[in-house]
Amino acid sequence: MIVDEFIAQLLALDPPVFSLVEGIAELASLQDAPAATPAGYVFIKEEAGGENRRITGLLQRVEADIGVVIVMQNVSDNAGGAAMADIEAIKLTTIGAIAGTQPPSAADTAEYIGGQLVRARNGYVWWELTFSAPYYLESKP
Template sequence: MATNLRPLIEARIRTQIPAFKEVAGAADLTNVMAGRLSDAGCYIFHERVMATESDLIGATMQRLAVSFAVLIAVRNVRDARGGDAADASYLLQASVKSALLGWCPDGSADPLEYSGGALVPFVNGFFIWKESFITHQFIRSGV
């Protein structure tokens, strides 16, 4: 069985980026948006898993592409248009990329790769940006 990497990513961000006031795991985007957000908060969840077909006979071994979302939430009420919050978020985005890009969470996964970012609709005055990272793991049975 593949290792759950989400707690390892959470711990990495917590130790590498002290600017975050809160770093937490979540089940999905809906749960993050419905919960209490911190200024500057970081929330990590599994985004997607895709598997390749198995080439083995009498057993199954598949390579998984495992995608994680890292949500960055910042708030700056002094700027009504959100420019200051966007700038603060940009700095945190760079810190997250620096902490995770090429980092190998454990022996069961490949180093993390960046797969993109996107603005998430504002909630309660928070500027929310989602960064996505991907890694690969193997699962097997019958071996």
């Protein structure tokens, strides 16, 4: 659910920044490069649960790390330098669209944790941003 909310936030950017924003299934199915760029792929990278706060049932805070992989192409430079320059503005816009906001299913505001280069090849640059977005698991007996 939280992944869908992050996707919706990125698709709602005005003016639009991404040609497409999808989830992990679409990222996993990529053979080489997305159909259009800039592209964004959102997924849960890692989760860590806290202590259950109920004696019966479940009320547990979960710290989720959400990954956003940005793929950018610039054919003017096959080494990726031009695409890397282009991706800087998209990174800042993406961070601004997510960090400090509270998606409906989140327990608190999302925070930017960091980013890293995933791949640079054939004029494409893949950059991954990581955000923290806590939420609660809850059930009653």
